[in-house]
Amino acid sequence: MDAKDVCVEIENDAFYSKFLDENIKPLTGETISVTDQVTKLALGIEKLGKTLEKQVLAKHNDLLTQASHITDLETTLASVQNQVQNLLKGAEKLQDRIHIPYFALENQTIMLERVQTTCNLLRHSTKIIALWNKLINVGDHPAKEAIILFELDELIGDYDFAGIVLLEEVLKEVESRRKELLTNSIAALQSSLLNGDKTKLLQCFKVFHNLQCTEEQIRNTVQNILNELQRDIATSLNVQMVSIEVKKSSSGRVAPGKANIMNAQDFKMKLWDNIEKLFKIEIYNGCAKVIMLQNAINELHAIGNFRNITKNFWSNLLQIFSTELEKSPQNVNQSMEIDYPKLLKCFNDLLSKLKYKDLEMNRSSMMKWENSFLSKSLGKLLEPVRTMWHLSQVPSMDQIDNAIRVIAEALSISLGDKQLSISLANSVAKSIKQMNMEAEQRLSMDSDVAQIIESPTSSQQKNADLCNSLYYFSSQIKRVLVNMNTMLPAESIQIVQNSLKDITSMPVLQLFAESIKNSLYIILMTMHDEPDLVRADDPMGKTLSCSPYMKELQQFVSRCKDIYLSMFQEKSALNECCLNIAIACIERFIQHVCNTRPLSKFGRIKLQIDCKHLEVALSPLVNDVSELGDHYRQLKALHLILEKTPQEIAKSQSEGACLPYSLVMMFLFSHAGPQLLAPHTCAGWNIQKLMQWLDTHKNEKERLEFVAGALQRYQNHVRQNQIATYDEVYPVLIQLLEEGRKHLKK
Structure with a gap:
């Protein structure tokens, strides 16, 4: 059996594998007997022995070679060991040659150091004694004494002078003198700070500086x-x-019940x-x-x-x-x-x-109390505002005065501190915003708030009262700001003034203005129904009055001012509203006059009279009509062109008249014959549609092109019908059209 197979057999055997474990335990727990175990072990050992014999026989040449190599290795190791021993002996000899002079040099260095220390001690002792003698003779000069003591401290700190009998008393006295000088200087510092003695204070710090x-x-x-x-x-x-x-x-002075x-x-x-x-x-x-x-x-x-x-x-x-x-x-x-x-x-x-x-x-350290104060101040400012609106729909003057008093107190409290003043001004601005918001919520927006036919309704009166209350509130705050102008920071005043910008009667007045303007437009529209404008008789020598529509306009404006606009007390907003109405009325009047056709000489004289009476009609709205600026000058220019020929009108226009070229050209169509149709007639519009178009097309270039279209149509009509001559007004219109276009390019 191969050696590998024997090893595998032993490893896989349940009995033999237990002997392969490093932690061998007694096999007393085995089911087989000890004799059988010994027999089985002997059998296994025998197998291993035979396997080893086979391995030795198979590899005997290699084993012999390795054995000879081991002998050579042992010989080499013995040689190396001898060389190491020799090296160690040489190192020991070298160590002896180095240590002996080193120790000698070390001893000499220690001796030299001790000699040097001794010399330094003697030198320092000499300096200490010299400085001590100098210190004794320095007299009452603390700064000089401090310099000497500092030098002594430096010298004493360099070495330990313990055991030097000569210096024992000196060292004690130096330490005592230093403590005494420092104590006296500290006391002098405190007294000089208390008495404000700057000279003595400077001396103390010179001492401290010298003592470091x-x-x-x-x-x-x-x-x-x-x-x-x-x-x-x-x-x-x-x-x-x-x-x-x-x-x-x-x-002894507190009354019972009031303690x-x-x-x-x-x-x-x-x-x-x-x-x-x-x-x-x-x-x-x-x-x-x-x-x-x-x-x-x-x-x-x-x-x-x-x-x-x-x-x-x-x-x-x-x-x-x-x-x-x-x-x-x-x-x-x-x-x-x-x-x-x-x-x-x-x-x-x-x-x-x-x-x-x-x-x-530095306000950060006081922020807790400042925030609490500002919070309570804001509550105090908002309280009267909320109360006045809670009790009634329109607050009384007394309630508003109470709120103004609280605002004035809040602003006056902050006098002398800019940042607190700005913070309180922001709180005041919040109370003003609250006032405005409460009023806006109560403004009526029903369908009858802009009617100008009957007497003012309850909703209109309520709106006016609300606007007047806000105006009174705003004007009183402005008065407070004027009184405090020199004391309050500019930033605080600006914050409050900015918060007042939203308080105005204009939104409600604007509703009336739109209704009034619409009614005025209707009245002016009736101008085209006036029979006097087309009368053929000569007006010379006759006493003429204004047209009926102008009388109606005068009565209407006067009635609106007396009945509706007079309910409002805010003069600036009321003046702005009236100016807006007056300007709109003049613009619409000029547009109607320039587009009235047919128009006789009698009619032109009549319109001139109407121009003058329009100024009278607008006087309830505007005390001085000249305040209307360009619109007033256009009204005067219209009065002049009503009596001029087309050629004279063209000449005055080229010399710099006030009226736009488009309106002047529309007016000249009234001098032309029936073949030269007016621009709106060419477009198939009635006069009402023309007014709507003019309201939405205020650009002069668009208006000129609108007139140019009518001229082009007339030119085509003449060519198609082979008419020999143009209308005498046509060349004048063409000239003004060219001049108007050039004027726009400037």
């Missing part, structure tokens, strides 16, 4: 001031101490007295000391860079104040929230009194 302890002394001094202020702040905010002082001051109210009032007054005193005395004195300290150090450039002493102190002071206020009882915190502007005023007055550029109010 400037930073430490600055830190300790500032910290001591902060600690004292922290105690003062805690004492001022101590509710128990305040209550005791209140009871002492109010004993709680009076105690609360007295407590509040005493608390704020303590806080104001704290800022005026303790905090001011502490800040003044630090500023004096900063100024003194800034003068002594040589002692180092300490530019942020005051700034850091102020930041720490604000944090301490905030922390102590946070720890104070609820009633103290409530007083701070309610009267937060007083607290800001204390800070601002303090900064104003100190007049130091690096100090400014």
Whole structure:
């Protein structure tokens, strides 16, 4: 059997495989007997033995070769071992040759170091004694004494002089003199800060600088001031101490039944007295000391860079104040929230009194109380607005005055603090927005709010009353802003003014304006039905009056102003509305006049009279018609062209007349014969359709092309019918068309 097969057989055998495990355990648990086990093991050993014999016989040449190689290897290893032994012996000899001189050199170095140390000790001792003698004779010059003591400290710190009897007393005296000088300088620093003695303060810092302890002394001094202020702040905010002082001051004068109210009032007054005193005395004195300290150090450039002493102190002071206020009882915190502007005023007055550029109010430390104050202020501002609308549909003047008073108080509270003023101005703007929103929600938008036939309806009267209330509210706030103009920041005024821009009567007035304009358009439309415009008789020597439609227009405008527009009190909005109506009326009048056909000489004179009476008709709306600017000048220009020939009109137009070329050309069609049809007649429109088109096509180029179309049609008509001559107005129209197009290109 092959050796490999024997190995596989043993590995796979259940009995033999147990002997292959590294952790061999007794086989006492086997079911076969011990004798059988021994027999089976002997059989297995015998198989392995035979297999090994076969392997040895098969590989005997290789085994012999390997055995001879092992002998050679052992010989080589023995040789190497001898060489290693020789190398170790040589290394030991080399070590001895190196160590002996090294140890000798080391001993000499130690001796030299000790000699050098001894020399340095002697040298330092000599300098220490010399400086000590100099220190004894320095006299009353702390700065010089500090320099000598610092040099002595440097020398003494370099070596250990213990055991040198000569220096024992000197070292003790040096340490004593240094402590005494430092103690005296610290005391002098405190007294100079207290008395404001800048000269003495400078001397103290020269001493500290010479002793190399400037930073430490600055830190300790500032910290001591902060600690004292922290105690003062805690004492001022101590509710128990305040209550005791209140009871002492109010004993024997509080009436029965009013003790709680009076105690609360007295407590509040005493608390704020303590806080104001704290800022005026303790905090001011502490800040003044630090500023004096900063100024003194800034003068002594040589002692180092300490530019942020005051700034850091102020930041720490604000944090301490905030922390102590946070720890104070609820009633103290409530007083701070309610009267937060007083607290800001204390800070601002303090900064104003100190007049130091690096100090400014960091509001982040006071943000809790500021936010609470602003929240309550907003509630106070919104309350009267909500109340007045809750009680009635239209607020009374007294209710509005109450809201104005609250707004004025809110703005005046912030005087002296720009940021608080801006924050309160934003709150005021919210109350104004609330007022406007409440009014808008109550404005009636029923179908009858713009009627101008009957007397004003209840809805129209209510709308007018709402607009007048808003106008009164807005005008009173503007008056408050004018009174406070020099005291309030420009940003606060701008915020409030911007919030007032949305308050106007124009939306409601615009409804009336549209109704009035539509009625005026209807009245002006009847111009074309007037028989006088086509009368053939000569008007010379006759006394003529305005047309009936113009009389109706005058009565209508006067009635609308007296009955409907007079309900509104906002003059600026009312004037704007009236100007809008007047301008629309003039524009429509000019358009109708320019498109009236046929038109006789009598009719032109009649229209001239109507032009003059239109100014009278619009006088209830506009005191001075000349305020209408270009529209007034166009009305005057229309009055002039009514009496001119087409050639004269063309000449005046080329010289710079006020009327647009398109309207002048439309007017000239009234001078032409029946063959030269008006532009709207060519389009198949009636006069009403023409007015609608003019309203939606205000561009002069479009209007000129509209007229040009009628001229082109007339030209085609002449050619097709082989008419010998053109209408005498036609060349004038062509000339004006060319000039109008050139005018547009400029």
